[in-house]
Amino acid sequence: MEFWDCNSCFGLPSKPSQSPATCETVDDLTAQLDRAGIVRSISWHVAQHDVAPTIGNRMLAEAIRGKDQLLGCWTVLPPQTGEMPVDQLLADMKSHRIVALRAFPVAHRYLLNGATMGPLLDEMVARRIPLLYSTRRLPASYSGQQAWQDLYNLMAECPELTLIVVDHGSWGCDRYFRPLLDLYERVFVDTSMYYIDGGIEDVVARYGPGRIVYGSGLPERYPGGMMMAIGHAQIDDEAKAAIAGGTLRQLIEEVTL
Amino acid sequence: MIADSPLVKAFWEHGRLDECPVIDMHGHMGPWPAIYFPRPEPEQMLVSMDQAGVRRLVFSSHEALFSAATGNDYTARVVRRWPDRFSGLMVINGNYMDIVERDMARFDAMRDAFIGLKFLAAYHNVALDDPRYDKVWAFAAERKLLVTCHTWGHGNMNGPAQVRAVAERFPEVRLSMAHSCYGMWEEAAQLARDFPHVYCDLTAVFECRGALELFCERGISRRMLFGTDLPWFSPLQGIGSVLSADITDDDRRNILHRNAESLLAPLLAAGR
Numbered sequence A: 001m002e003f004w005d006c007n008s009c010f011g012l013p014s015k016p017s018q019s020p021a022t023c024e025t026v027d028d029l030t031a032q033l034d035r036a037g038i039v040r041s042i043s044w045h046v047a048q049h050d051v052a053p054t055i056g057n058r059m060l061a062e063a064i065r066g067k068d069q070l071l072g073c074w075t076v077l078p079p080q081t082g083e084m085p086v087d088q089l090l091a092d093m094k095s096h097r098i099v100a101l102r103a104f105p106v107a108h109r110y111l112l113n114g115a116t117m118g119p120l121l122d123e124m125v126a127r128r129i130p131l132l133y134s135t136r137r138l139p140a141s142y143s144g145q146q147a148w149q150d151l152y153n154l155m156a157e158c159p160e161l162t163l164i165v166v167d168h169g170s171w172g173c174d175r176y177f178r179p180l181l182d183l184y185e186r187v188f189v190d191t192s193m194y195y196i197d198g199g200i201e202d203v204v205a206r207y208g209p210g211r212i213v214y215g216s217g218l219p220e221r222y223p224g225g226m227m228m229a230i231g232h233a234q235i236d237d238e239a240k241a242a243i244a245g246g247t248l249r250q251l252i253e254e255v256t257l
Numbered sequence B: 001m002i003a004d005s006p007l008v009k010a011f012w013e014h015g016r017l018d019e020c021p022v023i024d025m026h027g028h029m030g031p032w033p034a035i036y037f038p039r040p041e042p043e044q045m046l047v048s049m050d051q052a053g054v055r056r057l058v059f060s061s062h063e064a065l066f067s068a069a070t071g072n073d074y075t076a077r078v079v080r081r082w083p084d085r086f087s088g089l090m091v092i093n094g095n096y097m098d099i100v101e102r103d104m105a106r107f108d109a110m111r112d113a114f115i116g117l118k119f120l121a122a123y124h125n126v127a128l129d130d131p132r133y134d135k136v137w138a139f140a141a142e143r144k145l146l147v148t149c150h151t152w153g154h155g156n157m158n159g160p161a162q163v164r165a166v167a168e169r170f171p172e173v174r175l176s177m178a179h180s181c182y183g184m185w186e187e188a189a190q191l192a193r194d195f196p197h198v199y200c201d202l203t204a205v206f207e208c209r210g211a212l213e214l215f216c217e218r219g220i221s222r223r224m225l226f227g228t229d230l231p232w233f234s235p236l237q238g239i240g241s242v243l244s245a246d247i248t249d250d251d252r253r254n255i256l257h258r259n260a261e262s263l264l265a266p267l268l269a270a271g272r
């Protein structure tokens, strides 16, 4: 079973999380990935959220250069202000091994919808670039319920988008994410905080193994927690392999830049 | 492979080990309104426990936590059906002291089902050190019961200050800090260092990388208890977190079963 990870980051957050352990540098992160035996990880730099997407994206690109274990995930901004023109973004992604994008619309104060992001969303659909969306990395004033509503609106406008919802939990979010799995083929959820007992088996029984992908949650989470839950879930070996890495690998291979 | 010790390798390969059982010191049971649980019923929880090698679960049912009048009876019924696998905690809700009086009056006759008490102070909005609870703490001290208290880092219901206040007054109680004053790890470790009868329950702590290492570095490896909030969190996730923490196999055994075995032995004996 090979573990491919859709959800890691590094860099010191401006406001520390509740987890005492951090990964200040990219080497700190790869040491943790190696210790856990994770083959590939889609990673981002916390400066993409805390400092500025343009600065953080550059820091990420420099950090992962020459590190085959890591693939990059940049943070997007609306194209209308000229901060991040779509053509330039796509060209730069290709040259820096960036295979996915993240959006933090609440923290970065824009609307993640077709009016704002239409030109980019069209390219993401055409090129099968996944959008990673964290339902946890939100200002305290913004409710989780509203964040899910935002995702429902986004998918209604852009039903072919590849969306990977990450960090959902630790209070089980099945009532939020299952309708999206029902409605849209290319919506996936990660495991980094999907701790709910029997959740993996239950989702696999209803949706098959192809809708859950391993996320380590590093550096905040212990990567082995959900490795054990996947490795010893009451599902067949093919399903375990798909969740551990097979599905994510396929999603990455489908990306055309 | 998530780390490279002999114990980790064996667990990773087999998922469970007869020679290193797991005792889960913090669970619940039954449905709960805000979350869909795939496996909330006792028969389903036993499936998960067997899957992960969990020998025994100490729990308070959701019904007991949120329906003071009826819930403790539900807990007792389940324990009496599977006494080798489940032990109960009687929930104390200070908003209904008449019911608390009723339950204390029948506690001694229910020792086969209950090994201790459970406080959920922040949810019930009655602080751990509220004077209404004085008689309950004295009752638990007299019997040297386990008292599991929901604790969280901030707020004035069940933070480190409230734990310290009751720990000082009632040294005979075996006081387990559920969630280890989540987020205030140093304060929780200090409480365990200051009071030999205070324990750090690791429920939800498993989601915070580095917390287990911090506790072990502070020298409280013999005071850490495995917990999952089952049916909330998969025991496998908790075990895998213990395995991937940068601690020794000795620490891992303390967390997974040794500490709980020492703590439970006299409490289970009292119920026989």
Ligand SMILES: [Zn+2]
Binding pocket: B026, B027, B028, B178, B203, B229
């Ligand atoms: Zn609990």
